[in-house]
Amino acid sequence: MNDLDKHILKIINEELSKNNTAYNIRKDGKSIERGSTENIRIESKKDKEGINIIVDDNTINGYVHIPVLLTKSGLNDKVYNDFYIGENSIVTINAGCGIHNDQHKDSEHEGIHRFFIGKNSSVKYIEKHYGEGEGTGKRILNPVTEVYLEEGATLEMDTAQIKGVSSTIRKTKGVLKDNSKLVINEKIMTHDNQTAKTIFDVKLNGKNSSAKVTSRSVATDSSRQEFVSKVYGNNDCFGHVECDAIIKDNAVVTSDPKIVANNIDARLIHEATIGKIAGEQLIKLMTLGLSKKKAEETIINGFLK
Numbered sequence: 001m002n003d004l005d006k007h008i009l010k011i012i013n014e015e016l017s018k019n020n021t022a023y024n025i026r027k028d029g030k031s032i033e034r035g036s037t038e039n040i041r042i043e044s045k046k047d048k049e050g051i052n053i054i055v056d057d058n059t060i061n062g063y064v065h066i067p068v069l070l071t072k073s074g075l076n077d078k079v080y081n082d083f084y085i086g087e088n089s090i091v092t093i094n095a096g097c098g099i100h101n102d103q104h105k106d107s108e109h110e111g112i113h114r115f116f117i118g119k120n121s122s123v124k125y126i127e128k129h130y131g132e133g134e135g136t137g138k139r140i141l142n143p144v145t146e147v148y149l150e151e152g153a154t155l156e157m158d159t160a161q162i163k164g165v166s167s168t169i170r171k172t173k174g175v176l177k178d179n180s181k182l183v184i185n186e187k188i189m190t191h192d193n194q195t196a197k198t199i200f201d202v203k204l205n206g207k208n209s210s211a212k213v214t215s216r217s218v219a220t221d222s223s224r225q226e227f228v229s230k231v232y233g234n235n236d237c238f239g240h241v242e243c244d245a246i247i248k249d250n251a252v253v254t255s256d257p258k259i260v261a262n263n264i265d266a267r268l269i270h271e272a273t274i275g276k277i278a279g280e281q282l283i284k285l286m287t288l289g290l291s292k293k294k295a296e297e298t299i300i301n302g303f304l305k
Helices: 005-012 280-287 294-303
Strands: 024-026 031-035 040-044 051-055 062-065 068-070 076-085 090-100 107-115 124-132 139-141 144-149 154-163 167-176 180-188 195-204 209-219 224-233 237-247 252-259 266-275
Touching: 005 068, 005 090, 005 124, 024 040, 031 040, 040 062, 051 062, 051 252, 068 076, 068 154, 076 237, 090 107, 090 139, 107 124, 107 154, 124 139, 144 180, 154 167, 167 180, 167 209, 180 195, 180 224, 180 294, 195 209, 195 237, 209 224, 209 252, 209 294, 224 266, 237 252, 237 294, 252 266, 280 294
Parallel strands: 024 062, 024 068, 051 076, 062 090, 068 090, 076 107, 090 124, 107 139, 107 144, 124 154, 139 167, 144 167, 154 180, 167 195, 180 209, 195 224, 209 237, 224 252, 237 266
Antiparallel strands: 024 031, 040 051
8 A cells, every 4th residue: 555545544444453353455446455363254255346244153352444445536436245243243343435536537436235243243333434635526435234133133333424525325224123223323524515415214123123323414615415214113113313414604404304103112203403503602612712713613523523
């Protein structure tokens, strides 16, 4: 990797370690570095671009890193990654994609991730998206995530779009069995004329299954964001969806919730708050000596923290 690669990698996956860690680094459509451990194997798919990540039963404190780098303008990179998590395991997966585009052609990465999480296993999934470059070509990221949770399994997803992504459509699908749990924390920042759309489709099929989706976003300049959520309560279950957004300048944010209770014991909640930065917050920080711009940055950073 050159200095540019290392710069992007540090932003999207600063915790990358190759010691006792399974990892795969993908650059410009190809895997350039890979390592497996005794309990976690990473293998190339034979029928399409992508990898299989296989975690043995009873793997405790396993770590996986699968960052993606795009530095070639005009590249359309599509990859299929499947995660097979054995039973009774505890695993942290750190992913993310960074695009550097200094040219006029669009660069795009589409990662299709499927998670098959075994009984009583717990997975933490961290994903960061970032774009940079002085070119007029767009930096496009369209992730697709499918989650299948067996009985007693848990997946916690922390996803963040840091900055510099021209457009994104983020699709997440979840299917939950008995006593399983899905927690999603999403953070998105858009500016200029950028667009972002997130779509959540969660089916709470199992008894005592639960899902909590929290989306926090900031839209500035003339950017546009759209939040779409669909949660289906098909059993004795609990679902909570929360969308909070700050808008500035001429930005637009819309929220389109849908909750469907197909069982008398399904408890489903949706909350949405969209508005500008509260004036009293600005005044309080400005009385401490901060400029208006710095006060706004402080509030936004705290909101997305």
